[in-house]
Amino acid sequence: MASFAFDGDWHDAHATFYGDMSGGETMQGACAYGDLFKQGYGLETAALSTALFNNGATCGACFELECINDPQWCIPGAGTIKITATNFCPPNYDPPIEYRWCNPPREHFDLSMAMFTKIANYKAGIVPIHYRRVPCSKSGGVKFELKGNPYWITTVFFNVANAGDITDAKIRGGNGGDWIQMTRNWGQLWQTGTNLVGQSLSYMLTSSDGKTLEFDNVAPSNWQFGQTYEANYNF
DSSP states (O other): OOOOOOOOOOEEEEEEEESOTTOSOOSOOTTOOOOTTTTTOTTOEEEEOHHHHGGGTTTTOEEEEEEOSOTTTBOTTOOOEEEEEEEEOOOOOSSOGGGOTTSTTOOEEEEEHHHHHHHBOGGGOOEEEEEEEEOBOOSSOOEEEEEEETTEEEEEEESOOBTOOEEEEEEEETTOOOOEEOEEEETTEEEEOSOOTTSOEEEEEEETTSOEEEEEEEEOTTOOTTOEEEOSOOO
């Protein structure tokens, strides 16, 4: 399993924005998160290009960005912003090649307008940036949103601190037995075909920095589909 370290190195990329000052992406995108405001992400989010998205494995990771080398459009003294990866900026092969910002191998962040305008003038449209991976700072415990049906239980893991992204997940029912390996459906939506209805649910999660935590009985035996349960600790 691949892991990473917060090396502090800055990397070159570009940033654009979508939406307006009042919003942007708020509902489920390519990471399987729900309402980003209710889940605590708000507008401090970005859609990542193919090179950064890693087929959804980067969902939940956090980045620090700064506008660089563009005195016309970068806001002087703006400093940096921090965002969480919550969506995918898909490649587009229709425009001329110089406008294919989200196409491989380019590294690109599509920000909410509210975040873009913290570092650059909105009239710029696109600006060069430096970015680096940083630990995620989250309030409260890891959260588990249960979906699916008795024969196809899915869980979205969100509000994950530090590395932010989950790379492996196992589940176990309260009636005992071995840990059951879950598989990634898409983004941070993980699934199992084992019927665990009527049992409390425990999870064993591994984040991309290699840290593994067990969350015992995070959902009680009377858990319901569509409900979210919160652990009392985090990564």
